[in-house]
Amino acid sequence: MTRLLLAPMEGLADDVLREVLTRVPGYDHAVTEFVRVSGTRLPRRAFVRTAPELTTGSRTGSGTPVRVQLLGSDPACMADNAAQLARLAPAGIDLNFGCPAPLVNRHGGGAALLDEPERLYAIACAVRAAVPRSIPFTAKMRLGVADTARALDCGRALADGGVEGLVVHARTKNDGYRPPAHWEWVGRIADVVVVPVVANGEVWNEDDWRRCRAVSGARDVMLGRGAVADPFLVRRIRAGGEAPVDRDAEWAELLPLIGEFWRRVLAKVESRHAPGRLKQWLGLMRRNFPAAERLYAELRALKDAPAVSHLLARHGVPVLLAAA
Numbered sequence: 001m002t003r004l005l006l007a008p009m010e011g012l013a014d015d016v017l018r019e020v021l022t023r024v025p026g027y028d029h030a031v032t033e034f035v036r037v038s039g040t041r042l043p044r045r046a047f048v049r050t051a052p053e054l055t056t057g058s059r060t061g062s063g064t065p066v067r068v069q070l071l072g073s074d075p076a077c078m079a080d081n082a083a084q085l086a087r088l089a090p091a092g093i094d095l096n097f098g099c100p101a102p103l104v105n106r107h108g109g110g111a112a113l114l115d116e117p118e119r120l121y122a123i124a125c126a127v128r129a130a131v132p133r134s135i136p137f138t139a140k141m142r143l144g145v146a147d148t149a150r151a152l153d154c155g156r157a158l159a160d161g162g163v164e165g166l167v168v169h170a171r172t173k174n175d176g177y178r179p180p181a182h183w184e185w186v187g188r189i190a191d192v193v194v195v196p197v198v199a200n201g202e203v204w205n206e207d208d209w210r211r212c213r214a215v216s217g218a219r220d221v222m223l224g225r226g227a228v229a230d231p232f233l234v235r236r237i238r239a240g241g242e243a244p245v246d247r248d249a250e251w252a253e254l255l256p257l258i259g260e261f262w263r264r265v266l267a268k269v270e271s272r273h274a275p276g277r278l279k280q281w282l283g284l285m286r287r288n289f290p291a292a293e294r295l296y297a298e299l300r301a302l303k304d305a306p307a308v309s310h311l312l313a314r315h316g317v318p319v320l321l322a323a324a
Ligand SMILES: Cc1cc2nc3c(=O)[nH]c(=O)nc-3n(C[C@H](O)[C@H](O)[C@H](O)COP(=O)(O)O)c2cc1C
Pocket: 007, 008, 009, 010, 011, 012, 032, 033, 034, 069, 096, 097, 098, 099, 140, 169, 177, 200, 201, 202, 203, 222, 223, 224, 225, 226
């Protein structure tokens, strides 16, 4: 049996999108965007802001477990915050060693640490000691900063430091998000560690999923942008079928999910930011759904949330319209 995980995506897959995407059955768990740890012990509300699911048993509405990701570079501070987070009973704690953002890297967090396997080891050890065994403890890494020279050392450092599983995003920091993903490196890392290794990167359809598993040798795969662009990818992988994809039928099924997304976005963010969130999701879905392209074309110019609600209603999305 394969496990399918929904990737952490800061600025894209927040609790709202996690809630909607996990309504399609098939994910074993999701991971939150990173919570940045630097210098102080974060209050409870900082964790709950990124992971509101902590208030509902660390699960989305459909019951999908949600693990919380931490990003930071100081072992003692990471351990202190992991202990604090552990008190909130997360479905798991994950460490981020993959973020390529310059601001994060300048402060020694994320992918920048991949030049320092010793530090990865120290962080993993410190966090391991602070987190009860009952809470799954994992890490997510890229292959390196500029090249793959230390990829195996990094994998070993994290596993030796006590993580129970690794997700490998099969690119270096400098690769950014440019294809291809070097899936063969997932297998190379898996060969030198004793913990399960999950493959990640550039899986957009069932065929990518098959090739990713074949090339990496990994049983389990984490889906990122592909899951956002195609909310039913997880289901089709699970079904294992070769049936032709009926995008129009799928779009009809998506309409209530888009309605739910919009309702939750309006409840969460300032009204002026809401249209941007919808454009972001539809922008990715345009790859797969002709109807998303048509909706996006009309949505593009709109900046006003009520106008967006009316447009969605015209396209068959179930939305509540304010009385005129
Ligand atoms: C907008 C965006 C935000 C991301 N934020 C995070 C993050 O907070 N933590 C993390 O570990 N990875 C993050 N990632 C990386 C993804 O989890 C994943 O590793 C990457 O997108 C490759 O998978 P994909 O090709 O299937 O999208 C982010 C990726 C994107 C596109």
